[in-house]
Amino acid sequence: MTLEYSIDSLLAQAGYFVDGATGAVIPPIHLSTTFARNDAYELMGGYGYSRDNNPTYDQVERVVAQLDNGDDAMLFASGMAAITAVFETVNTGQHIVAPIIMYHGAQDWLRHIAEKRNIGLTLFDATEPDALRQAIQPGKTAIVWIETPVNPTWDVIDIEDAATAAHEAGAILGVDCTVATPLTTRALDWGADIVFHSATKYLNGHSDVLAGVLVTKEQNERWNEIQFIRKYVGGVLGSFEAWLLLRGMRTLSIRFERASQNALRIAQHFEHHSKIEAVLYPGLASHPGHQIAKKQMMNGFGGMMSFCVKGGETEAKAIATHLQLFIPATSLGGVESLVEHRASVEGPMSQVQPNLLRFSIGIENSDDLIADLEQALDKI
Template identity: 50%
Template sequence: MAENQGVSPETWLARALGRHDEATHGVVPGIHPATTFLREGDLSYPGLVYARPDNPTFTAAEQLLSQLEGAQESILFGSGMAAATAVFQTLRPGDHVVGPTVMYWALRRWLKGYCEQFGIALTLVDMADTDAIAAAVVPGKTQVVWVETPANPTWSITDLSAAADIAHKAGAVLAVDNTVPTPLLTRPIEHGADIVMHAATKYLNGHSDVVMGTLSCARADHPAWQAMKAVRRDIGGIPGPFEAWLLLRGMRTLALRVERACGTAMKVANHFHGHARVAEVLYPGLPSHPGHAVAARQMTGGFGGMLSIRVAGGGPASVEAAARLRLWTRATSLGGVESLVEHRASVEGPDSPCPPDLLRLSCGIESADDLIADLEQALAGV
């Protein structure tokens, strides 16, 4: 769309790439609930065939995401897990995957079980350690290097350019979970990534009312990408048209929400860094964070709206502090307009790499001062 050339991502988002309802000239694109489409008299299809591989409502959000990520193509899935697992469902017995020790726990749990069941070798490493990634890949056997940066919930940082170089030299694709930074802060394809994944339930939608996932690719003709598209088509891993429409609606305010969340997270991190009742603040925007230099190089416009605090006094103190919070909502997920807190160790179980004293914080769009005051009163009581 020519009118989107030379303008900023904030403008693409607010305008939804200038899309409107062609039938009514409404400034908001319409919802297309049709599941099947007409053939011509000669039985050929002039356009779409069936809603499982294609739906016009998907196209608006997919094209907007591709523009944001610098991708050739994007596709929507019914959930973030459906999108992420599609990457690995293209593999065969005997293949090898390298992934992070610290990552979204549900995917980590699924990946370990899936690889064991289907004879796929899996190596989990500290993705902040480039040498560890290089030592883990097996040229000719490793098919996917999976990266999450910043990594949930300790927010460690992976050097994407270095990881891409290592993956490509081994003949593997680099797939990046870009849920937390969003393409406004990090565009992994610019750093060499082949595949970018989003749990669109989080920041892209941003209102805690849609479950969805996405994949984007650097090259639409890559065999791995074609295989991932086939997985979505064959398992029917698609969202509904109304959910796709809600995603596009949410994306129109993405720039405002991410800017506000980043500013609040930075303010919260600075306030509690060195606090008497906080053992450690984990946030890549702090110069003390071990991944700060890499994050500053590959993240532009902020360091994300997610941070974690390790409460002095250990696990029981962290649980008690969470119970005393009044404004931070005790709930799972992240990236919405409301600020959330979660004690991840109790959710993830005994094999979790998450410290028991850690509280994960997802900053919303409330007043940063109010959120800080709420944390202060909660910590004061433990």
């Protein structure tokens, strides 16, 4: 009888790997960029050139596809390389829908292609219940792109409803699940067509790999086009980075669990603090999207949260500079806790309120993190 194992076991053993030739339990790194042919001038192992494929990629892509319950996965040299590959499949005259508050790098790219390639772009307010549906143009919208929770306000979009709305209009749904990893949200199971992860973040988890990954529900014409784009644009991940990513993924389940526990405790502790206007965290029962989050985040609410600080931008930045354990840096999903004043990072086009601080909660002792936040708040 074949047993069905949990995601935790899949991750810990990197998809259960044992090298058939040596018995090694750790996958090798194939650094070669080119691969030989045999006497019949056929490729010996099915690999020709690493811009197209490499055996080191295969194990990582298999594990990620299994994590998301997808048909296939594709690694990229960065999160933005993966995102731009998806939107390169949109034709001139077609239309894209995305949230008005989202990862600013992706939105900057959407604005760029909207201007350069005559692609329609509608940005909707994720806090308005019908805004997504109203933004879709049936027969013209090609991709509905959402994040859930939305970075950095952590509004929660119902994936199932978004998928229904997109499909009714003849569009596909792409979901950025960087924050809601497959351990807690499997967006493909809720109706998404493509899932994106900035693998730099939780999947790797150690702030030492730049990578992106796409997972598809089915291998179709669009997926083939994305493969073509990766091959000829050249946004492929290096072999060593792919190996590091797989190594990082082995501890994803315990890292994500600890970060989620820490974040919930911190959110509950500061929810009614006198110097904080609002704690934005979908795990709080008071969060407007908590019920949707409970439905589609089934194994923790993640380690991302934001504080809206009373006073304004000056007070928010002062807290960031007074923190001693939290590191003031951009990124998320690592073992270390980070803080950033998001509006400053996003620049003049930012829609984020100026008193917002974004926190990526790591795996440190939660008492230490709370004490650090308390001493910083005491100084303003």
